[in-house]
Amino acid sequence: MKEIDLLVIGAGPAGLGAAIEAGRYGASVIIVDDQDKPGGQLFKQIHKFFGSKEHQASIRGFQIGQELLAEAGALGIEINLSTKVTGIFDDKIVSLITDDENVSSIKPRKIVLATGGAEKALTFPGWTLPGVITAGAAQTLCNIERVLPGKRIVMIGSGNVGLIVSYQLLQAGAEVAALIEAGNKIGGYAVHAAKIKRAGIPIIMGHTIISAKGKNQVEEIEIIALDKNWNHIPGSEKSFKADTICLAVGLNPDTRLARLAGCRMEYYPSLGGFLPLHDVNMESSINGIFVAGDLAGIEEANTALDEGRLAGISSAASLGYIKKELFPELRKEIWGRLGSLRDGSLGAKRLSAKRELIGEKEIHTDLSDSNTPDQPADYTLKDFQESPGFPSENRIKRGAVACIECAQEIPCNPCVDSCPSGAIIIKDSITKLPFLDQNRCTGCGLCLASCPGQAIFLLNYHYSDCKASVSFPYEYLPLPNPGETVMGVNRDGKPVAPVEIIKVDNRKRNDHTAIITVAVDKIFIHDIRSIKRGVRK
Amino acid sequence: MNRVTEHPILGSMETVKQVEITIDGKVITALEGETIAAALSANNIRIFRQTTRFKTFRKIFCGIGQCTDCIMIVDGKPNVRTCVTRVKAGMSVRTQIGRGEEIFHERD
Incomplete structure (x- = not known):
């Protein structure tokens, strides 16, 4: 039987992170994955990631996946695909089946x-009808298989998955009729919601789906308003036509193999439900079995990657590949990065759950506990004007300036690195809001394409005597042409006034985020933030 | 067809060899390397199987091989997860009824 140092089960971001780190320190590593392609869900993520430079922020998920595979390849890590684990035994012998027919066993030390x-x-009634799919399935179809899951789609759930997949469906050319959210607040990042709002997608808050109707497939969806106690409000039913309903209502850790191995489970609702208990080294209740990524609590891909790296370092250290003095330092560094990703109001519940389950001070970041006030249900111009990234009216009237409409604390800072003048500052923690040093800002606009939230605009009050210009990021087809007149829209995607396209900047460094500049009447400088999307051929 | 041939981030679709497969005996065009579920979706086929008891129709649901809602009879073998099984030229795909003992004749 083949003996190796480390067997990693799962070739997503967490598994790749673990394998790369353990391999880097000299451990012999094999990865197995039941799918026939590596990367887990990473290759479906075509948006620019949040985080800091260390988290590879502002790089699209699939590109991070390519880099990880290249890194694993350079370290000689073997990835066995189409391979399912059928047993994990007490002596850590793992039985495998490849291509549904070839049975083998392997004996890893960790x-x-x-x-x-x-x-x-x-x-809900009708939930089994063809046309009701998960948001992940929609993402797989449109970003990997390049097939639209439907023509007119309703998204259920406003967490980051619901928001991002709605956006990606629009990018692929589908119509998103609405996004339905049962709560009274957007679940995911406000900047993701802002993108689809600018695209004119109605976000219907405080409603839930009561049925999907149709003969042999979805033809219509019925929704109803909810009161404060989540009860249906009779008489508030609304129906509309749709051929596809996407469910983005959260994830559970896939604990099947952890249970099979006998790992102790505990229930943490803020991390997605039952998950294997783990310690500060990501080691489960079973000596030598480590856990990482969504299995250890549902979070984001960059968190999974860092947790994987930690599990890889811990397993390499426990095998003696890392010096005893060095290991705590490496571990602390990763916990620091993880802490910054979990900082801020949106990460607070996950951070406190992780603290509770790990029960060590180690995972404290250097940051104070977050006391972020409750977020508003919606961010308005006033919220942005009161945030530190918004230039003053005097500054705006002096000439071109960046206008950062980022009023929610999320872990992200690529704007800081993008600015050649050092005019964007995020102090203490990457979760803090960006501060615009408006006298330093030269109005170059390089920050626009760097912002994964597409929340930075460039305002030039003095474009001409009667017109101002507004520049914004745009990732749809068709791109407009300079000279064309199109409809300028506001933050809710509502038409404001016709605008002339001045410039379409799709240079390589923007990485497919075109920066469009339009000439607008000066009075609309705070209103127009995008254009009505063109019709695809 | 509802293929995403042009994409603002991913660019134009690569030219891929077309292959023919049959769905309940009818020939459709698929792209080499894509999953059966993708090929059927691209051909606007939304019914993958029918349940035993209530005779309701099912289709792709999770898209990553976890839920088994998209199982069909592929080259005579029932219970094949079509969302994680790739097409091959000449493949025969049949709508599955229940566990796959009956043959589905209703496709129009």
Whole structure:
């Protein structure tokens, strides 16, 4: 039987991170994955990631996936695909089946379980009709298989998955009829919601789906308003036509193999439900079996990657590949990065759950506990004007200036690095809001394409005597042409006034985020933030 | 067809060899390397199987091989997860009824 140092189960970001780190320090590593392609869900992520430079922020998910595979390849890490784990035994012998027919066993000294998560379903009359799919399935179809899952789609759930997949469906050319959210606040990042709002997608808050109707497939969706106690409000039912309903109602850790191995489970609702208990080294209740990524609590891909790296370092250290003095330093560095990703109001629940389950001070960041006030249900111009990234009226009237409409604390700072003048500052923690040093800002506009939230605009009050110009990021087809007149829209995607396209900057460094500049009447400088999307051929 | 041939981030679709497969005996065009579920979706086929008891129709749901809602009879073998099984030229795909003992005749 083949003996190796480390077997990593799952070739997503967590598994790749673990394998790369353990391999880097000299451990012999094999990764197995049940799918026939590596990367887990990373290759479906075509948006620019949040975080800091260390988290590879502002790089698109699939590009991070390519880099990880190249890194694993350079370290000689073997990835066995189409390989399912059928047993994990007490002596860590793992039985495998490849291509559904070839049975083998392997004896690793350590195991990292990085099995990811599974999307939750939502049940309602008609939920089994063809046309009701998970948001992940929609993402797989449109970004990997390049097939639209439907023509007119309704998204259920306003977490980051619901927001991002709605945006990606628009990018692929589908119509998103609406996004339905049962709560009274957007679940995901406000900047993701802002993108689809500018595209004119209605976000219907305080509503839930009551049925999907249709003969043999979805033809219509019925929704109803909810009161404060989540009860249906009779008489508030609304129906509209749709051929596809996407469910983005959260994920559960995929604990099947962890249970099979006998790992102790605990229930943490803010991390997605039952998950294997783990310590500060990501080691489960079973000596030598480590866990990482969504299995260890549903979070974002960059968190999964860092947790994987930690599991890899811990397993390499426990095998003696890392010096005893060095290991705590490496571990602390990763916990610091993880802490910054979990900082801020949106990460607070996950951070406190991780603290509770790990029960060590180690995972404290250097940051104070977050006391961010409750977020508003919606961010308005006033919220942006009161945030530190918004230039003053006097500054705006002096000439071209960046206008940062980022009023929600999320872990992200690529704007800081993008600015050649050092005019964007984020102090203490990457979760803090960006501060614009408006006297330093030269109005070069380089920050626009760097912002994964597409929340930075360039305002030039003095474009001409009667016109101002507004520049904004734009990632749809068709791109407009300079000289064309199109409809300028506001933050809700509502038409404001016709605008002339001055410039379409799609240079390589923007990485497919075109920066469009339009001439607008000066009075609309605070209103127009995008254009009505063109019709695809 | 509802293929995403042009994409603002991913660019134009690579030219891929077309292959023919059959769905309940009818020939459709698929792209080499894509999943059966993708090929059927691209051909606007939304019914993948029918349940035993209530005779309701099912289609792709999770898209990553976890839920088994998209299982069909592929080259005579029932319960094949079509969302994680790639097409091959000449492949025969049949709508599955229940566990796959009956043959589905209703496709129009």
